[in-house]
Amino acid sequence: MEQKGKHREETFLQHPVLFIVVLVFGFVLMDPFEIGPVGGIEFRPVKHDIAPYKHVMASWPRDNKSRLGNGKLEFVDEVFGPESLEFDGFGRGPYTGLADGRIVRWMGEDIGWETFAIVTSNWSEKLCARGVDSTTSKQWKHEKWCGRPLGLRFNKDSGDLYIADAYYGLLVVGPGGGLATPLATHVEGRQILFANDLDIHKNGSIFFTDTSRKYNRV
Numbered sequence: 027m028e029q030k031g032k033h034r035e036e037t038f039l040q041h042p043v044l045f046i047v048v049l050v051f052g053f054v055l056m057d058p059f060e061i062g063p064v065g066g067i068e069f070r071p072v073k074h075d076i077a078p079y080k081h082v083m084a085s086w087p088r089d090n091k092s093r094l095g096n097g098k099l100e101f102v103d104e105v106f107g108p109e110s111l112e113f114d115g116f117g118r119g120p121y122t123g124l125a126d127g128r129i130v131r132w133m134g135e136d137i138g139w140e141t142f143a144i145v146t147s148n149w150s151e152k153l154c155a156r157g158v159d160s161t162t163s164k165q166w167k168h169e170k171w172c173g174r175p176l177g178l179r180f181n182k183d184s185g186d187l188y189i190a191d192a193y194y195g196l197l198v199v200g201p202g203g204g205l206a207t208p209l210a211t212h213v214e215g216r217q218i219l220f221a222n223d224l225d226i227h228k229n230g231s232i233f234f235t236d237t238s239r240k241y242n243r244v
């Protein structure tokens with residue numbers, strides 16, 4: 027028996043490639059230096075109390091005539107990478123954040139799409155407004171300059187538009203638009219790396235999400 031084990035060990039060490047593959051695999055799996063995307067983060071399982079799927083679906087208001095299939099695509103090749111959709115207190119809109127860093131609004135057939143706000147004075151037409159290319163990897167090196175407004179929410183009382191921008195954090199712009207003012211770029215000393223969406227509580231507090239504590243969008 028002992029002889030057999032020894033023999034196996036020898037053959038294993040006789041295959042350095044195999045040995046290194048196993049070593050690398052073990053390294054990747056265990057991530058001892060916490061360099062992976064979830065390195066250094068402690069995970070604790072929690073019990074959820076979400077209602078069972080069948081239970082939810084029984085009373086789910088469904089589109090049993092598939093009416094969504096009768097919809098027609100609007101604004102094809104007019105706006106690129108629209109994310110959040112909002113309407114202001116006058117019912118104008120939609121307002122949306124684009125891949126080129128602008129916040130635009132639809133002003134009806136006569137005027138069309140209008141630039142409403144930008145999140146940084148870094149924004150320039152030459153660098154940022156690249157049409158359909160702004161949704162591709164060609165925009166990656168410009169995005170952190172131009173901004174990427176992902177979450178939009180109007181304060182219906184004041185008319186102010188709150189913005190969660192992936193690079194510039196939480197901002198606000200008045201009802202007339204223009205250059206938005208930063209409200210928060212850090213939380214408890216840590217930079218907001220990937221602000222994503224927000225909502226305004228009826229007591230006035232603003233809640234927003236930050237997708238990552240380690241990575242920005244690119």
Ligand SMILES: *[C@@H]1O[C@H](CO)[C@@H](O)[C@H](O)[C@H]1NC(C)=O
Pocket residue numbers: 087088090091
């Ligand atoms: C479709 O949904 C409506 C309203 O939820 C319901 O009254 C109707 O019976 C449904 N029809 C079918 C074919 O399931």
Ligand SMILES: *[C@@H]1O[C@H](CO)[C@@H](O)[C@H](O)[C@H]1NC(C)=O
Pocket residue numbers: 146147148170171
């Ligand atoms: C311009 O963009 C750079 C790179 O993201 C950033 O460090 C800088 O703060 C920006 N400047 C302004 C005024 O937003």
Ligand SMILES: *[C@@H]1O[C@H](CO)[C@@H](O)[C@H](O)[C@H]1NC(C)=O
Pocket residue numbers: 227229230231
């Ligand atoms: C508003 O309500 C939320 C949820 O209860 C709470 O976390 C927050 O502190 C409140 N904000 C203010 C300004 O009272």
